[in-house]
Amino acid sequence: MLDGLRIVLVEDDEIMGGSLLQRLELEGAQVVWFKQMHRALGAIRTPQRTIDAVICDIALPDGNGEELYNTLCQTATPPPFLFITGQGGIEQAVRLIKSGAVDYITKPFDMGAFLKRLSMLVIPAETPDFPPVLGVSSAARQVEKLVARAASSDEPVLVRGGPGLGKDLIARRIHDLSDRCAAPFTAVNLAREEDPDSAIFGAGGAFDLAGDGTVFLNGIGRLDRPVQDRLTEAFETRRAARVIAACGHDLEALIEAGQFSSELFYRVAQVEIMVPPLGARPEDAVWLLEQLFKKLAPQRAAGLEGISPLCLAAARDHDWPGGGREVRARLVRGLARAAGNVLQPSDLFPESLAAPHDQMSLAEARDAAEKTQIIAALDRTGGQIGEAAKLLRIARTTLWEKMQKFGLS
Amino acid sequence: MLDGLRIVLVEDDEIMGGSLLQRLELEGAQVVWFKQMHRALGAIRTPQRTIDAVICDIALPDGNGEELYNTLCQTATPPPFLFITGQGGIEQAVRLIKSGAVDYITKPFDMGAFLKRLSMLVIPAETPDFPPVLGVSSAARQVEKLVARAASSDEPVLVRGGPGLGKDLIARRIHDLSDRCAAPFTAVNLAREEDPDSAIFGAGGAFDLAGDGTVFLNGIGRLDRPVQDRLTEAFETRRAARVIAACGHDLEALIEAGQFSSELFYRVAQVEIMVPPLGARPEDAVWLLEQLFKKLAPQRAAGLEGISPLCLAAARDHDWPGGGREVRARLVRGLARAAGNVLQPSDLFPESLAAPHDQMSLAEARDAAEKTQIIAALDRTGGQIGEAAKLLRIARTTLWEKMQKFGLS
DNA sequence: AGCCCATGTTCGGATTTCCGAACACCATAA
C-alpha cells in the first residue's frame, strides 16, 4: 500500500507512536520516529533523502507541531504534513489547513480510514517517471521540469550554471527527450577548442555533422566577436540543427563590457535554464557522492564497504564550489587514501586536518565564527550597529555585548 | 470598516441573524439575509451584483451550509465563504477549508474579532467609482487624496518615490481625473530613451503628440543640463500641455551637486506627491500580492487555491525595495515553483532557502562552525564520543545533545 | 556469568546568554 514511502513520525506518546510505527511499516513504509520537536526539525530540514510525508502530533514535550510546521515553512518547502492530535481545536485546524497542511485528524481515529487517507494524499506527489540525472532535491526537480519543457519546444536553449553542474548532461537530455532524438547530437567545448570557427561551421564541424539534430556549444562566453557574428547569422539563415548553448554566470558582465553580442544573447536565450550551485542543495551533493561511490568503489577500493555518516554530514556542509567535478575528484582521492573499511571525513577533506581549527575547543571555534560574522555584518552596514544587529538577527544590545567581548569598537 | 461590501448572510436563528445583520450594517455593509438554504442558493447562484462574502450557518432548516457550498462549487466559483456554527466538528472544518472556504468559526464568538477577520479576509471586489490603484493603507489613501487635488488643479506635478511604486499609474490617474482627460496623454521614460531631447520636443515627440493634454516625464533626474534648460524655457513660454514629472529620491542631491537646475525643480514641483516605499506600508504589500494572485494564479498555476497566512506574514515583513514590480516578479516566480495547493513563504522568498554565501544569521554561522568542529573532532577520535567531547572541552552529554541537534548519529 | 566501558537517555539545577526597557547622550534635520 505504502511501499517505499519515506515517512517521518513525530509523536511523543509511546503507545500511540509505537502502534502507528508498526502499522505503517507493515504497509511497507520506511518510518523514522521522533519524540521531540527539535530533533524532528533538524531531520526534516536536512533530510537524508526526500521525505514523502510527515505525520505529526500537536502536543510535544518541547513545543508543538504547529510551531514545527511554521518553522519549517520559513526556510523550506515542507513535505506534506498530516497532523494528529488529542485535544484539537477548530481554530487551530482551520489555521493549519489554510497554511497548507494536508490533513488534521483528532485522536482517537480509525486506523484503516487513516491509512486510506494517507495513501490517497501522499502517493500522487511522488512519481519518478525517470531516474534522476541531476539530483533528488526539489531544486533539481525544478530544473528537470524546465528541461522537459525545453525538450518539447524547439527554441534555442541557454543553460547556465557554475562549473561541474552537468550542463552537458542537461543538453544531452534535452536532445534525447526532444523529437530530434533520432538525429545526431554534436558537442563543442569552446574552452578547449583551438579553432572554434571550423569546429562549429567547418566541414566535419558540429553543424555539418549534426544535420537536423542538435548542436551543443559549451562555454559560449569564450567565443570571440567574429564567430559570435557568424553564429548570429546562422540563426537568421535557419540552420537545420537546433542549438543548445551553455555558459557560466558572467555573460551579463561580458555583454556589459561589449565583449559579447547582446543580439546573440537574446537569440540563444529563448529558453534559459539556470542550474543552482551544488552548495545550495546539499541533498544532491550527498546523493551524487553515493552514486559515484557505488560506481567507483568496487574497482578502486575493494575493501571499502561504505561512507561513514559523519562523512556524509561533512559533505552536506561543504560548499562544493567545483560542483559535481569536485565531488568526483575528492571521492577518487579519498578512495585512494582510505584506510579503514568506511570512508571517513578526513579522507574526503584532508585539508581540514591541517587547518589551524584543529584542537580548538568548541567555544573557541564558535567565538571565531561569531567574530568573523559580526565583522562581516558591520562591514556590510558600514558600522551601523542597529542595522548589523538586524542582519544577524540578534538584539542590538546583544551585538553590543559581543562587540565589547571581542574588542570591536 | 466594511463600507460598500455586499454580504450574504445565511442563518436560521432569529437572534443570531438579527444581531449579525445589525452589526454588519452598522459597519457599512449591504447585507441580504436568508433563513433557508434553497433561497440562498438561488440568490447566490444568480446574484444581482457581485457578492463580496457569504457568512453561512451550518445547521439550516432545509439542509446544511456544507451542502449549499458544495452545490455552488459544482457550477461556479463561489464568493468567499465564512462558516459559523454552534456544533462544529473538526472533521467538517478541515473538509470545508480544504475545499476552499475562507474561515470556519464556532459560536459563540467575539464579534469584534470576527469583524476584524472578515475585513482582513475579504477584499472589496470592485468599487466602481474608486478602484484603489495604490493600496488600501492610510498612506495610500493620503496619496490618492493628493492625486485628486492635483487633478483638480492645473499646475505641473512632481511625483516622487522609489522604483515600482506606480508613479506612471499616478500620472495617468491625474490625467484621467483632470479636465484634460479627453485630450491625449503621452509618456516618456527618460531612463530608456536614447535621445531625450527629440523624444520630448521633437516632431512626433511627447509635446507634439499631447496637444493640450498631459505630458508625463518619467525619471526626470536623468535629463542633462541642455534639455533641462529647454524644459524650463518650455514652462515659460506656456506650452499647451500640462506636465507631470517623476523621479526618485535623489533629486536634492543632484541639485546640490549642480547637476540639476533648481529653477526647473521649482517650476515642476508646484505640486509634489511623495509615494512612500512599499516596505513602509505592509498592508499595501499584502493587498497588492493578493490582487495580483487573483489575477495571475488562474492562468499560471491552476492548482493553487490561495496564499498561506505564513506567506502573507512574510510578505508583510519584507522590505520590498523593488516596490510593486518586485511583488509581481516574485509572485510570478513563486507561482511557477509552488508545489502544494497554497503558496508558501519559500516560494516567494527562495533566497532565504539558498542564500549563496550571503549573510547568515549569527546563530546559523555559529551552528555551522560548531558542526564542522564536531565532525572534525569525531573524525579524529574515530567516532568515540567521550574522547571527542574531551577534545572539544564540553561535557559528553552536551556533545550528545548537539549531535542530536545536527543529526549526527 | 560477571565485569568493564562506552553509549543512549532523562532530569534538575547552575550558569550563561539574550532580550527588551530604560535612560543619557549626541548628532542632524525640521
Add this chain to the structure above:
DNA sequence: TTATGGTGTTCGGAAATCCGAACATGGGCT
C-alpha cells in the same frame, strides 16, 4: 529651538544552554 534617530550603557528577568548525576543498555573480555 525642538523633534528625531542612532548610539553607549545598565539592569532584571526570561530563555537557552550546559553540566553532572543517574540509570538502562549492550557489547566485549575473562
